[in-house]
Amino acid sequence: MKIEACSFSGYKIYPGHGKRIVKADGKVYIFLNAKAEAAHxxxxxxxxxxxTVLYRRKHRKGIEEELQKKRTRRTTKFQRAIVGASLNDILAKRNMKPEVRKAQREQAIRYVLRVCGGGGPHEWHRFDRYLIGSCERETEGSEDPEEGIVTSREGWKGKGGPKSSQTYDDESAQSWRKEIIETFACFSLFNKFVAKFWQSWAMIFAASEYTVSLYDVIGENVDKALVSIESQLKNLEAKGLLRGQISAKQQFALISKANTLKDCLHNAIHVQECVFEDLELKRKVFKELDEIASDDVVLCSSTSCILPSLFQSDLKHRRxxxxxHPVNPPYTIPxxxxxxxxxxDEEVVKRTRALFTAVGQKPVVLKKEVNGFIGNRIxxxxxxxxxxxxEEEVISVEDVDTVMADGFGLRWALMGPWETAHLNAQGMKEYFEKYAKSMxxxxxDFGAVPSFExxxxDIITKEMHKRIPVEDLPQRRRWRDERLIALTQLKKKLDP
Known part of the structure; x- marks a missing residue:
């Protein structure tokens, strides 16, 4: 038995190792490993x-000296800590499936291309479908007349993004959902006034593993919001109602405070305005955002009634x-x-819808502007x-709520009014034939639009304040939110 040299690389092969091949002409080859054999x-x-040894000799790389250094080199072990991760989390990461690790590596490559400027659109074909949906998306969302602003960002609008021929429908959104969630992003939340749904949006995007930046002209408002968010996340986790795949502690770690509006919008992919319903205020806010925003960020308002063209048409970033506009509360109603x-821009609309789908919301797109949009009109x-x-004393306030909660609401939680009608007859054609005249x-007989004063x-105010006093509203809201989350989870189980 003797030490031999690899026929390709020149490295030593000790007895019992390597692979020996004898060709038809009787010539014998021995290779260090499959890599050397394949290269040969x-x-x-x-x-x-x-x-290879031949390469190293050609370039005068001292092999013996390096081997000596390797023998005497001391192994240094570094302490590696993962913030907020338990031992089970670390073991799960180590035992992760190869295809998942591959997706993460490609995720890192995308991040380098984005942040470090390496590679342009002409190089993106190298990363196959993982790039689709990870570069051009925005989000928006807000609540009914409550105060606050939200900004978020998730990719480029025109630079370095997929070609305009690419589309982002609901089906494609699901295919790249995991890639979107893993993308490094900053959701800036610019809030001029305190708003509960401001916190809800921060929690939604943190649940999808986005980094979230909060800003308010009064810094104390952000501090209070962070305390409230941390408490809400812990309570939701304790009751098994927390969204996302990571813990409440890990989600909260993704949310931070910005000291200035400029810092808040730095590297943001989406801006969500959440101030109260005042046209002049929205014009002022969007003018301020327009001066700071880059050509990549989406400027989104959470107005519930004001037409966007009334305060967005004069912006240099109006495209x-x-x-x-979400439904209150956004965290529980998608x-x-x-x-x-x-x-x-049509691409902004597609990316916005796709991103909302990716973070677990249910977006609907209006084809044109209409006062009050759709939800409020209904x-x-x-x-x-x-x-x-x-007012005409036909029914009490409590009985009206019963009609909706224990009647139509049960059906509408599963299907819309038109599908309900479709199922209540042999299709819509028969439904209209039977009920058009009575409808x-x-x-x-509906009469004129009431003034709501x-x-x-007085009747509604008196009865509602008697049934639920003002001091009991916070407790009742918590009751509502918990049951809405449970209902949403039940729907997902019924229709996975």
């Missing part, structure tokens, strides 16, 4: 491959401006109305008619 079969030149202004129609019935007759308002 591909007729690679060992003098041009950096890890990046849009409305994202619906978001996406409303573009007349100048909004809601106000119900409130208007029930207000008249209460028209009842609608003709006077007798009806």
């Amino acid at each position: 079969l591909m007729r690679r030149n060992p003098r041009k491959i950096t890890w 990046q401006a849009i409305v994202g 619906l978001v109305e996406v409303v573009p202004n007349k100048y909004t 809601q106000y129609a119900i409130l208007s008619e029930t207000y008249r019935l209460i 028209n007759s009842v609608c003709q 006077g007798k009806g308002a």
Whole structure:
């Protein structure tokens, strides 16, 4: 038994190691490993491959000296800590499936291309489908007339993004959802006034593993918001209602405070405005955002009624401006109305919808601007008619709520009014044939739009304050939110 040299690399092969091949002409080859054998079969030149002995000799790299250094080198072990991760988390990471690790490596490559400027759109084909959806997305969202602003960002609008021919429908959004969640991003939340849904949006994006930056002109408001967010996340986790795959502690670690609006928008991919319903205030806020925002960030308003063109049309970044109106509370009710202004880029609309889908919301896109959008028009129609019935003493406030909660609400939690009608007959054609006249007759009897003040308002106010006193509202809201989350989880289980 003797020490031999690899026929390709030149490295030593000790007895019992290596692979020996005898060709038809009787010539014997011995290779250090499969890598050396493959290089030989591909007729690679060992003098041009950096890890071979021939290459190292050619470039005067002292092999013996390096071997001596290797023998005497002391191994230094470094303490590696993962903030907020338990031993089980670390073991799960180590035992992660190869395909998941591969996705993470490609994720890191995308990040380098984005942040370090390496590679342009012409190089993106190297990363296959993982790039689709990870570069051009924005979010928006907010609540009904509450105060605050939210900004978020998730990719480029025009630079270094996918070609305009790429589309982002709901089906494709699901295919790259994991890649979106893992993308490094900053959701800036600019809040001029305290708003509960401001906190909800921070929690939603943190649950999807985005970094979130909060800003308020009064810094104490952010401090209070952070305390509230931490408490809410812990309570949700304790009751098994927390969204996302990471712990409450890890989610809270992704949310931070920005000292200035400029810092808040730094590297942001989306801006979500959440100030109260005042047109002049929104114009002022968006003018301020427009001066700071880059050409990549989406400027989104959370207005519930004001048409976006009234305060976004004069912006230099108006093609990046849009409305994202969620339902209160956004954390528990996934619906978001996406409303573009007349100048909004179509790609911004698609990316916005795709991103909301990726973080677990249910966006709907309005084809054109309409006062009150869709949700409020439907809601106000119900409130208007029930207000008249209460004012005319046809029914009590409590019984109206019973009709909705224990009647239509049960069906509407599973399907919309038109699907309900479709199922209540042999299709919509028969439904209209049977009920068109009666529907028209009842609608003709609705009467004028009420002013929502006077007798009806007094009756409703008195009964509601008696049923739920003002001091009990926080407790009742918590009751509502917990059951809404549980209902949402049940729907997912029923229709996975």
